[in-house]
Amino acid sequence: MLVSASPTATTRRERLAASIARRGFARVVDLAREADVSEVTVRTDLAALEADGRIARVHGGAIPRGPVTERELSVERTRTRLARAKEAIAAEAAARVQPGQSVLLDVGSTTLAVAHALVARHDLDDVVVVTNGLAIALALEPALPRLTVVVTGGTLRSLQHSLVNPLATTLLDGVHADLAIIGATGVHAEHGVTNVNLPEAEVKQKMVAAADRVLLVADASKRGVAHLGRVAALDEVDELITDARGGAAASGAFVDDPARASLAALADTGLAITAVPVGAGLG
Incomplete structure (x- = not known):
């Protein structure tokens, strides 16, 4: 009964x-x-x-x-969207890493591309990468022992193959890194950096707090978007690396073009932005 x-x-x-x-x-x-x-x-x-x-x-x-997580896509699906834009962004971000540095690298399709770009940097040595992404850790494996890869631990999520709380932030509370390379599902002039998934947003927050310098990697589809999970205010981000769609816009101009309008709005906040060229036919 x-x-x-x-x-x-x-x-x-x-x-x-x-x-x-x-x-x-x-x-x-x-x-x-x-x-x-x-x-x-x-x-x-x-x-x-x-x-x-x-x-x-x-x-x-x-x-x-529920609805928030149902809108989240798997990393296998998102990595094929705007793949060339993400690869160009990743190459630019990986170029910021210097031998001997420590790097925090969170989960996402663009940060997975960063991991592959780091492996391709054969000049890198004695770099420690801390990640909460299992796919990212495996992508970095070919660069061992030039790179030391540390996985946070935590509870496994299937969509991003990510590790979240409980336990994921325990390690991050005890480290200090030179650089954090963070992805997000939204970066907005008013609402800052956000993510669709709350547990992963919490891990991203910890990475931002634990690093001397924060790079946000996000393609143009993430600009002007805000989601539920707050990651960081824009003044906590040292640089946004994005693709150049909308890069020709002057501040306040071309408001009918979302890519240009979002880039102009972010530039108006004073955020340092590097917009990398990708070429025609973004895929």
Whole structure:
């Protein structure tokens, strides 16, 4: 016989789901304290929310699911979109890395292209790369031992093959790097750098905080876009490397062209921007 949740339980579960969505990851012990119920009750609520497709239970807590994550595409799908633009951006970003440096490299199709570009830099030696991406770590493997690759650890996500909390940020709290190369699903003149996935946004935040210098790599389709997960304000980013679509626009001009308008709006904020040429027929 099925027993419906009481109104009190229903309200509590809605609040739990909202808290998890807001944080990206929430621990059972914290949720129990906030709701003033036992951890056993919280685990029961999380099981119900997971059955409804609202959250996913992970070790020690839960992460959100639903419309936000459903809009996220796998790295295999996104890497083929605007591939030449991403390769050009990646080559420019990899050129910023110097022998002997430490680099934080997060997940995404453009940062995966950066990993391949770093492998192609045969002049690089004694470089330490810290990443939360399994695909990125494997892409860097051919450059061992010129590069030392450190993987953060954490909970595996399938879409990006990324490692997120719990545990993903533990290592990042204890390191200091020369450079962070960060991807994002949105960079907006008002809303800053954002990401569609909350758990990955949290890891990106930690990388930004742990680096002396932050490079944002994002193709033109990400410009003028804002998503739920905040990564950084624009003044926390030292340079945006993007493709040159819209690069001929003067500030405030060509507002009917989204690529040009978004680039002009970002330039007006004072953000340093390098727009790399890609050529005709971007693919």
